[in-house]
Amino acid sequence: xxxxxxxxxxxxxxxxxxxxxxxxxxxxxxxxxxxxxxxxxxxxxxxxxxxxxxxxxxxxxxxxxxxxxxxxxxxxxxxxxxxxxxxxxxxxxxxxxxxxxxxxxxxxxxxxxxxxxxxxxxxxxxxxxxxxxxxxxxxxxxxxxxxxxxxxxxxxxxxxxxxxxxxxxxxxxxxxxxxxxxxxxxxxxxxxxxxxxxxxxxxxxxxxxxxxxxxxxxxxxxxxxxxxxxxxxxxxxxxxxxxxxxxxxxxxxxxxxxxxxxxxxxxxxxxxxxxxxxxxxxxxxxxxxxxxxxxxxxxxxxxxxxxxxxxxxxxxxxxxxxxx
Amino acid sequence: xxxxxxxxxxxxxxxxxxxxxxxxxxxxxxxxxxxxxxxxxxxxxxxxxxxxxxxxxxxxxxxxxxxxxxxxxxxxxxxxxxxxxxxxxxxxxxxxxxxxxxxxxxxxxxxxxxxxxxxxxxxxxxxxxxxxxxxxxxxxxxxxxxxxxxxxxxxxxxxxxxxxxxxxxxxxxxxxxxxxxxxxxxxxxxxxxxxxxxxxxxxxxxxxxxxxxxxxxxxxxxxxxxxxxxxxxxxxxxxxxxxxxxxxxxxxxxxxxxxxxxxxxxxxxxxxxxxxxxxxxxxxxxxxxxxxxxxxxxxxxxxxxxxxxxxxxxxxxxxxxxxx
Numbered sequence: 001x002x003x004x005x006x007x008x009x010x011x012x013x014x015x016x017x018x019x020x021x022x023x024x025x026x027x028x029x030x031x032x033x034x035x036x037x038x039x040x041x042x043x044x045x046x047x048x049x050x051x052x053x054x055x056x057x058x059x060x061x062x063x064x065x066x067x068x069x070x071x072x073x074x075x076x077x078x079x080x081x082x083x084x085x086x087x088x089x090x091x092x093x094x095x096x097x098x099x100x101x102x103x104x105x106x107x108x109x110x111x112x113x114x115x116x117x118x119x120x121x122x123x124x125x126x127x128x129x130x131x132x133x134x135x136x137x138x139x140x141x142x143x144x145x146x147x148x149x150x151x152x153x154x155x156x157x158x159x160x161x162x163x164x165x166x167x168x169x170x171x172x173x174x175x176x177x178x179x180x181x182x183x184x185x186x187x188x189x190x191x192x193x194x195x196x197x198x199x200x201x202x203x204x205x206x207x208x209x210x211x212x213x214x215x216x217x218x219x220x221x222x223x224x225x226x227x228x229x230x231x232x233x234x235x236x237x238x239x240x241x242x243x244x245x246x247x248x249x250x251x252x253x254x255x256x257x258x259x260x261x262x263x264x265x266x267x268x269x270x271x272x273x274x275x276x277x278x279x280x281x282x283x284x285x286x287x288x289x290x291x292x293x294x295x296x297x298x299x300x301x302x303x304x305x306x307x308x309x310x311x312x313x314x315x316x317x318x319x320x321x322x323x324x
Numbered sequence: 325x326x327x328x329x330x331x332x333x334x335x336x337x338x339x340x341x342x343x344x345x346x347x348x349x350x351x352x353x354x355x356x357x358x359x360x361x362x363x364x365x366x367x368x369x370x371x372x373x374x375x376x377x378x379x380x381x382x383x384x385x386x387x388x389x390x391x392x393x394x395x396x397x398x399x400x401x402x403x404x405x406x407x408x409x410x411x412x413x414x415x416x417x418x419x420x421x422x423x424x425x426x427x428x429x430x431x432x433x434x435x436x437x438x439x440x441x442x443x444x445x446x447x448x449x450x451x452x453x454x455x456x457x458x459x460x461x462x463x464x465x466x467x468x469x470x471x472x473x474x475x476x477x478x479x480x481x482x483x484x485x486x487x488x489x490x491x492x493x494x495x496x497x498x499x500x501x502x503x504x505x506x507x508x509x510x511x512x513x514x515x516x517x518x519x520x521x522x523x524x525x526x527x528x529x530x531x532x533x534x535x536x537x538x539x540x541x542x543x544x545x546x547x548x549x550x551x552x553x554x555x556x557x558x559x560x561x562x563x564x565x566x567x568x569x570x571x572x573x574x575x576x577x578x579x580x581x582x583x584x585x586x587x588x589x590x591x592x593x594x595x596x597x598x599x600x601x602x603x604x605x606x607x608x609x610x611x612x613x614x615x616x617x618x619x620x621x622x623x624x625x626x627x628x629x630x631x632x633x634x635x636x637x638x639x640x641x642x643x644x645x646x647x648x
Contacts, residue, residue, distance in 0.1 A: 291607075309600070311376070
């Protein structure tokens with residue numbers, strides 16, 4: 001009666017048939033804030049759940065200027081040429097998928113975007129980091145149901161988003177430039193210990209020699225740090241998207257990683273832990289949003305915080321006042 | 325009438341007079357789970373609040389075997405000999421203050437424990453990490469009100485506790501042994517980026533030469549990592565508690581740190597941020613404990629988790645079921 005008629009069954013079948021049109025519809029449904037859509041979206045996702053989880057989930061982060069979009073385009077083209085179906089998702093609005101621009105309507109990966117074996121989806125722009133996280137995870141599941149066997153999740157790696165990406169992928173790669181060290185200053189602390197591989201990118205022209213040195217510097221550094229993945233020793237390799245060198249080697253390394261963690265049993269363990277953690281963080285999110293939904297709760301917290309900061313109240317007393 | 329008579333005023337004055345007896349009483353009051361005691365404890369803390377915050381708060385962590393207790397004893401003795409009053413608190417039950425033993429009644433720092441200018445308090449044994457955190461923070465405030473101008477907070481550094489300690493101190497030191505790298509394997513990821521100083525300990529006898537090499541290895545590593553404190557470059561120094569070498573240098577460095585961060589304005593900024601964060605984490609703790617207080621909530625969460633892990637339910641649907 002309200003003009004909203006949606007056949008969940010039809011969309012589910014459309015997604016499973018690999019139709020990009022239906023996949024786009026399904027994602028839009030899950031991203032919608034309309035309660036009716038939300039419900040339908042979850043129903044749809046539930047129908048597709050048995051067909052998810054079969055992809056290789058790969059996170060890619062790097063400092064601005066590291067050439068993430070060029071790398072993803074070259075890497076993605078190589079993967080599709082090998083017969084893979086590749087979905088590229090971005091977790092933050094300032095990622096290279098939207099060119100880091102507020103206009104955000106033009107994707108930089110023009111060639112890959114036209115490739116029938118690839119699917120590119122920029123980040124959901126609205127909502128909290130937790131909300132974006134949820135939507136990206138759900139989009140990932142939909143892409144898997146649509147038959148994409150490699151999912152690349154891109155993040156800019158300067159905020160909290162790379163921890164979130166790490167928590168939803170099997171393997172995490174960090175793109176850096178030659179002259180290791182300086183550029184890491186702008187990155188999140190501990191980023192090296194989240195990465196399974198460091199790709200020294202733009203290893204071409206005059207940079208090629210310097211890239212070699214940078215690779216061995218990172219190798220040295222890795223000795224002192226803990227590997228991100230049980231049973232896998234973090235690697236450091238050089239690559240150039242322009243010269244198309246090192247790209248095949250990256251893919252060989254990714255496959256080796258995949259075999260290693262599946263053999264060791266860590267792959268399954270991590271996937272289960274990731275789902276558990278996701279569930280738990282959603283509980284916390286829900287508790288927070290319910291608590292702060294109460295109109296003046298935020299105001300009260302702000303006032304109590306002021307009193308605490310000026311030593312007029314202990315933290316424990318402020319908590320008592322807040323919850324009484 | 326119930327035999328519980330407590331003069332908060334008297335205890336507050338006792339604490340401020342520097343009496344270790346009253347300080348001990350005050351801490352016990354704050355650690356008590358008796359609701360009446362809790363209320364009195366908070367009242368007491370509130371009275372003392374204006375007299376807190378004036379100490380240098382120093383966190384010390386390190387792998388087991390790094391000699392934390394020996395270091396703290398030597399360092400503490402030196403500080404008291406310079407006229408300082410030193411309080412030593414531990415944040416986890418397995419810390420060296422209790423000898424890592426389950427008996428936990430014998431402190432290893434016998435000399436420092438007899439020192440009238442020192443106060444040693446082992447970790448509160450009961451409760452969650454969040455609870456221990458709260459109690460340690462409050463004990464720290466009481467010690468400050470009692471005139472202790474240097475607070476050492478010790479942690480074993482293998483779990484989550486060193487992040488908590490980092491969140492309550494001004495400066496954080498990591499004790500390591502020679503042969504950097506291998507030993508860090510057992511530590512928390514990113515621990516190097518929490519530390520303002522790396523002390524290569526046990527730099528005596530045959531180890532002295534090796535310690536020098538280790539110091540420069542850490543220095544090299546620090547180039548690639550982000551400093552823990554704005555305006556301060558993380559340092560690496562060698563020390564021996566047995567030979568009493570490097571201990572004075574550590575103290576000089578701590579003072580230099582203190583001056584630097586106070587001049588840059590970061591000291592104040594960090595303290596305020598720490599208090600804010602504490603308040604916020606207590607809100608989350610409270611929301612969780614209220615939610616899970618409901619008898620069978622944990623059970624329901626466990627059941628839903630199982631359904632999510634076996635792909636029978638999406639995470640979003642499980643959340644809806646949990647909160648409906």
